[in-house]
Amino acid sequence: MNINRVKILAFKEWREILRDRLFFSLAFVAPISMMLVFGYGIKMDVENIPFAILDQDRSAMSRDYLHLFIDSRYFDYQGDVANEREIDNLIAGSKIRFAIIVPPKFQQTLLSGRPIAVESLIDGTFPSRASISKGYVAAINNAFNTQLLTAYMSQKMGTTPEKVAGFVSPIKIQLRYLYNQEIKSIWSIAPLMMMFILLMMPPLLTALGVVREKENGSIYNIYSSTITRGEFLIGKLFPYVVISCINVVILWLMAIFIFGAPFKGDPVFFFIASVIYVTCTTGIGLLVSLIAKTQVSAMMITVLVTMVPAILYSGLMVPIASMDAASKFEAHLFPAMYYTEITLGGFLKGVGMDELWTHAAALLLYTLVLWLASFSLFHKRVKA
Amino acid sequence: MGEATLVISAQPDSIVNVQNFHKRYRKQTAVEGVSFAIKKGEIYGLIGPDGAGKSSLMKAISGILTYDSGSVEVFGTLISSEASAESVKGRIGFMPQGLGQNLYGELSVEENIDFFAQLREVSPEQLISRKCKLLAMTRLEKFTDRPMKLLSGGMKQKLGLVCTLIHEPELIILDEPTTGVDPVSRRDFWAILTELLREQNISALVSTAYMDEATRFQQLSLMYEGKVIAAGEPEKIIAKVPGTLVELVAHPQAAALSQLKPIFQQVEAVGAVLRVFAEGQEEETAIKQVKSLLSNQEVSAIHASQPEMEDAFIALLSQANLTDSDTAPAINTHKESEIDASKKDGLAIEAENLCRNFGAFRAVDQVSFQVKQGEIFGLLGANGAGKSTVFKMLTGIMRPTGGEGKVAGQDMLRATQAIKERIGYMSQAFSLYQDMTVLENIRLYARIYAVPRKQLKQRVDWVIETAGLQGVEKRLAGALPMGIRQRLALGCALVHKPKVLFLDEPTSSVDPVGRRRFWDILIQMARVEQVAILVTTHHMSEAEHCDHLALMYAGRIIADATPAQMKVALVEAAGELLEVSTDQPLLALKLIEQAGFDEAALFGKKIHLLAKESQQVRQQIEPLLTASHISLHSISPRPPSLEDVFIHQIMTHENEVE
Known part of the structure; x- marks a missing residue:
């Protein structure tokens, strides 16, 4: 191994990447913008749902009922409307997502001890948001029912409302979310995005970088020179690994400072594991580049082999634990899953080396296999 | 590198020895049983059209391509494995095909040289002295800081040569170094190469598709479709086909062509001149025979000379029965209308003081010329001389900054649509649909140009006959050999019977046989159908065919006359x-x-x-x-x-x- 040759090859590659506008953007601009776009885009929390009110009763009770919605942090009160037609227009124009119509004689009916239906209209175009909205509406409605019952019972029994409350709903659930106390989805999405971006971008950049040489013919400089296979692979790929490491730091800082995700784990272990991960994903790009002949095909293959595991088998969409046996097995075949555990562990659980070393070891093994496979596939005397 | 086998070669002074070489790519045979040897200090040439197998041979000798059978020995080492190939790579310099394609566009001239030197482990002191010398010889000193991608084609090739030579190899292998380079840079490149070889006593293996470069080599192999047709010194190869080249001017030309064609295998109209190769005949008898054949015509400027490499190549090909692969288009003379003077005198293209600026840069400067109906007009110039800008303005793709002109009788400033209906255009790149058959391509173009439905069948048949495409109608365009593809492209450009034809380097990648057939069609179109043809090119072989030439340099026309x-x-x-x-x-x-x-x-x-x-x-x-x-x-x-x-x-x- 001639370190000097490795160095000059790496230096040449580095300069080319920095000067080529396309490669520079792929290397640095694309990961940052992906993080921003996906980080803000895949926000799963449903809060501040805009809504309007049609109060056809205008009684003290209807006002009390509606105030429960107006005061809720999940809803954003947009005002009263005069008739149902207006509601249709507002929902159709996406000004509001939800409307509630209190019928006439609301108070009168309730006081006379009869049930009454309150109509609520929810925009169903985005099912998950609609069902979450429905959950909020039902919960608030329940709260009001309980209030009514409590007031009625305390009046009948002549006791304080507090006593009655314990009687009306004897069991209360005390809920504490671990690792993400406020169940803010961005806290888990930011680390998952790191996994996703660092699985997609390094192989894409690497594959394009190597295949570009094949397409141009500059690979012949390598073939026809005395540089060894190992020197070439290391020198050529070193800059791509370095770029990916820089991206690890940038994305990590973005997760913390832009998206406010807390990092509780061991940073040293996290960075070592991240370096292994990007070396591994760079290796995917290298393997692709040895198969592909053109930059277009390299791009297609890379996106295919990284996108599918990144979305389906990483724990991004479906947690690994809730997969069936076959999917679980497949998930273990891709590197994404291991790194998902490492990032979530570092960011949310605050665990390190002791719990996650097996995952890091799996990634290391994966890396070695990829690089050795590439080394044996790369030849300086080719068949075609 | 332990397994490198030392073999004492049959010819002790040869540094490369290739014996019975075979190379296949899947089912396709690229090289079939080639043998040759290169002596120390020699410039050895591989000449042949695209697909002759030159690149495969050169790569195998450079140790970067495997081969199927035969043997390749370089510096006495049999190249049979990756390890044995590695052992000689330090003594070889290889430059692949393509203008500057193996260089790094984002790096400057100097950075490129430094990279190659360090890759080849040249010591810093040696690098400085060699770099100085090579940069001076190639006159690239002024451009050391310029990024490679901004160099002209000729400069890229010179830089490629410097990078290939920086480690002072004993053997350099250059794959088509002059393809796509203008004549000035080409000659410059050869001069530098010769001088370098003379000074450093290195040997070279150089390939080219240009037959006229044959005389540059001391020894050469003439290749065609994976086989060597002839090998040896250039003069001796030409001498293998004894005969006389008769050149003459005849009027009317098309009639003379059709009279000579059945008698002589090689008859070609090159501009106003007819070239007839009388195989196996002495000068006197050859002239006598040609004269007697053309007794009823005006014949002038007749003279005899030695045949050139291209004549020999074509003759050798037909001797080896390798030219039967496609049918030559028949020359139609029965409707010859050369007497129809009214048609002939019209001007097809008039350009007056055309100018075009790109920002502060003036790409075309006061260009004026005229092309008559039935004339083949060549616009010559190096890359970047302004040829294609003139082309774009005349075809209505680009508006001129100043000046005016008429194309096919239409004002080029106002009637761009009418112009497009009256002209045919064939670009340098293959612009047809490769996944469609020949017939489907022609029909598609006929519809695009709104050929009336009633005439469709007749017009398609006419294109097939004119372009000599009989027998390949059902084949996919992408699967055709280069020569036939170009004829198909020409046929498609002719389907609406345009009055003016624009061609951009139409035959630059076609072998000599294919090129002659292509020009046969053009000559018929010009002489018989009175189509005006404007050709842009920097290939001299194409320029010789033109009736009239305009030479462009830095946006201006610096010469405007007939070739003679x-x-x-x-x-x-x-x-x-x-x-x-x-x-x-x-x-x-x-x-x-x-x-x-x-x-x-x-x-x-x-x-x-x-x-x-x-x-x-x-x-x-x-x-x-x-x-x-x-x-x-x-x-x-x-x-x-x-x-x-x-x-x-x-x-x-x-x-x-x-």
């Missing part, structure tokens, strides 16, 4: 072209250059130079050569080629600018 007039003008301005033959050409060239003949250049073993007084030259050179113990065989005048004209004109203008 241009040659006469050259002789008047710079003197005759003299061919000097000596026993030590490399040394002699240096002495002649030192004596003040800057434009002297080496062609194989002979030196070409321009001089007004041939007697004076002899007096000047002879004592110089004798003093250095070089014996002078002969100094004889030669008719100048268009390449000589082109180079002289450009050099004169470059000197004026400086």
Whole structure:
């Protein structure tokens, strides 16, 4: 191994990447913008749902009922409307997502001890948001029912409302979310995005970088020179690994400072594991580049082999634990899953080396296999 | 590298020895049973059209491509494995095909050289001295900081050569180094290469698709479709096909062509001149036979000469029965309308003071010329001279900044749509649909150009007959050989019977046989159908076919005349072209250059130079050569080629600018 040759090859590659506008953007601009776009885009929390009110009763009770919605942090009160037609227009124009119509004689009916239906209209175009909205509406409605019952019972029994409350709903659930106390989805999405971006971008950049040489013919400089296979692979790929490491730091800082995700784990272990991960994903790009002949095909293959595991088998969409046996097995075949555990562990659980070393070891093994496979596939005397 | 086997080769002084070489790509055979040897200090040439197998051979010798059978020995080592190939790579320099394609566009000239040097482990001290010397020789010193991607084609090739030579290899392998390079840069490239080889005593294996470069080599193999057709010294290959080349001007040309074609295998119209190769005949009898065949026509300027490499190549191909792969288009003479004067005198293209600016840069500067109906007009110039900008303005794709013009009788400023309906255009790139058959392509173009439905069948049949596409109608366009593809592209451009045809380097990648067939069609279109044809090119072989030429340099037309007039003008301005033959050409060239003949250049073993007084030259050179113990065989005048004209004109203008 001639370190000097490795160095000059790496230096040449580095300069080319920095000067080529396309490669520079792929290397640095694309990961940052992906993080921003996906980080803000895949926000799963449903809060501040805009809504309007049609109060056809205008009684003290209807006002009390509606105030429960107006005061809720999940809803954003947009005002009263005069008739149902207006509601249709507002929902159709996406000004509001939800409307509630209190019928006439609301108070009168309730006081006379009869049930009454309150109509609520929810925009169903985005099912998950609609069902979450429905959950909020039902919960608030329940709260009001309980209030009514409590007031009625305390009046009948002549006791304080507090006593009655314990009687009306004897069991209360005390809920504490671990690792993400406020169940803010961005806290888990930011680390998952790191996994996703660092699985997609390094192989894409690497594959394009190597295949570009094949397409141009500059690979012949390598073939026809005395540089060894190992020197070439290391020198050529070193800059791509370095770029990916820089991206690890940038994305990590973005997760913390832009998206406010807390990092509780061991940073040293996290960075070592991240370096292994990007070396591994760079290796995917290298393997692709040895198969592909053109930059277009390299791009297609890379996106295919990284996108599918990144979305389906990483724990991004479906947690690994809730997969069936076959999917679980497949998930273990891709590197994404291991790194998902490492990032979530570092960011949310605050665990390190002791719990996650097996995952890091799996990634290391994966890396070695990829690089050795590439080394044996790369030849300086080719068949075609 | 332990398993490298040392083999004592049959010819002890040869550094490359190839025996019975075979290479297949899947089912396709690329090279079939080729053998040759390269001696130390020799420039060995591989000449042949695209797909002849040159690149495969060169890569195998460089140790970067496997082969199926036979043997390749380099420096006495049998190249049979990756390890044995590695063991000789340090002594070889390889430059792959493609203009600057193996260089790094984002890096500057100097950074490129440094990278190659460090890759090849050249020590810093050696690097500095070699870099200085090579940059000076290639005159690239002024551009060391310029990124490679901003260099011109010729400069890229020179930089490629510097990078290939920086580790001082004993053998350099250059794959088509002059393809796509303009004649001035080409000649420059050869001069540098010859000088380098002379100084450093290295050997070279060089491939080319240009037959006219044959004389640059000491030894060569003439290749076609994976086989060697002939090998040896250029003169001896030509001598294998004894015969006489008869050149004449006949009127009417198309009739003369059809009368000569059945008798002689090689008859070609090159501009106004007919070239007839009378195989196996002496000069006198050849002229006599041609004259008697054309007794009922006006024949002038008839003279006989030695055949060239291209004539020999085609003759050798037909001897080996390798030319039967496609049918030649028949020449139609029955509707010859050369007498129809009214049609002929019309002007097809008139350009007046055309200008085009790109920002502050003036790409085209006051260009004026006229093309008559039935004329083949060539627009010549190096890359970036402004040819394609003129083309785009005339076809209505780009608006001129100033000036005016008419194309097919229509005003080019106002009637761009009408112009597009009346012209045919064929671009340099293959612009047809490769996944469609020949017939489907022609029908598609007929519909695009709104050929009436009633005429469709008849028009398609006419295209197939004119372009000589009988028998391949059902084949996919992508699967056709290059020569037939180009004819299909031409056929598609002709489907709406345009009055003016625009062609952009139409035959640059076609082999000589295919090129001649292509030009046969063009000549018929011009002479019989009275179509005006405008060709842009920097290939001299294409330029020779034109009736009239305009030479562009830096956006301006610097010469506008017929090829014959241009040659006469050259002789008047710079003197005759003299061919000097000596026993030590490399040394002699240096002495002649030192004596003040800057434009002297080496062609194989002979030196070409321009001089007004041939007697004076002899007096000047002879004592110089004798003093250095070089014996002078002969100094004889030669008719100048268009390449000589082109180079002289450009050099004169470059000197004026400086």
